[in-house]
Each structure stands twice: as C-alpha cells, then as structure tokens.
Amino acid sequence: QVQLVESGGGLVQAGGSLRLSCAASGRTFSTYAMGWFRQAPGKEREFVAAISWSGGSTYYSDSVKGRFTISRDNAKNTMSLQMNSLKPEDTAVYYCNAVKVRGSSWVSMYDYWGQGTQVTVSS
Numbered sequence: 001q002v003q004l005v006e007s008g009g010g011l012v013q014a015g016g017s018l019r020l021s022c023a024a025s026g027r028t029f030s031t032y033a034m035g036w037f038r039q040a041p042g043k044e045r046e047f048v049a050a051i052s053w054s055g056g057s058t059y060y061s062d063s064v065k066g067r068f069t070i071s072r073d074n075a076k077n078t079m080s081l082q083m084n085s086l087k088p089e090d091t092a093v094y095y096c097n098a099v100k101v102r103g104s105s106w107v108s109m110y111d112y113w114g115q116g117t118q119v120t121v122s123s
Contacts, residue, residue, distance in 0.1 A: 032099070095116045
C-alpha cells in the first residue's frame with residue numbers, strides 16, 4: 001500500500017523560508033519521478049515542482065521558479081522542497097506524489113494522497 005507523509009509546513013512571514021519533506025513507502029519510489037502539488041482554499045490542486053527519478057532534472061511552475069528548490073534522496077525514499085522568498089499566495093496545503101507527464105502537464109501517478117502539510121504565509 002502506498003504511503004505518502006508530508007511534513008515541515010507552518011506559519012511564516014512573507015519573505016521567509018520553509019523546507020517541506022515527503023516520506024514515501026509502499027513502492028519503489030526511487031524509480032519514479034516525484035513532485036509537489038498544492039491546494040489553496042477554494043481552488044483546485046495545482047502542480048508546483050517535479051524531479052526526475054535520478055534527481056538530475058527538475059521542473060517548476062512559473063509561479064515558484066527561482067524561489068523553490070526540489071530535491072530527493074533515493075536511499076532514504078524522501079523528497080524535499082526548499083521554499084524561499086515566500087509570498088502570501090503560496091499559502092496552501094502541500095502534497096507530494098509520484099508524477100508523470102500527461103500532454104504538457106505534470107499529473108499525479110496515483111489517486112492516493114497523503115494528509116498534506118499546511119503552509120501559511122502572512123503579509
């Protein structure tokens with residue numbers, strides 16, 4: 001059974017930083033591209049960042065490019081998202097999942113989602 005556990009969220013002032021972590025188990029996630037998504041209140045879940053299975057390639061949404069950095073440690077089956085220069089519009093629940101490309105978009109590979117971690121950025 002797939003298990004995805006996100007952590008590291010919190011309340012931070014605009015301009016601050018947070019580091020999110022994702023612990024994956026139940027499958028060999030080291031063979032999959034992994035990614036982060038977020039969902040703000042009243043909005044659909046959206047893609048944030050993705051990283052190839054080897055960690056050699058990374059992809060970001062335009063809204064976070066240059067501010068967020070995704071990384072992974074396959075030996076530990078974990079993934080991280082370093083978020084700098086946070087803005088109030090980054091406020092959302094953040095989720096991780098294995099990802100794949102569908103058309104021109106990154107989408108989750110599984111319908112299963114963890115509980116997410118809340119990030120709140122105050123102005």
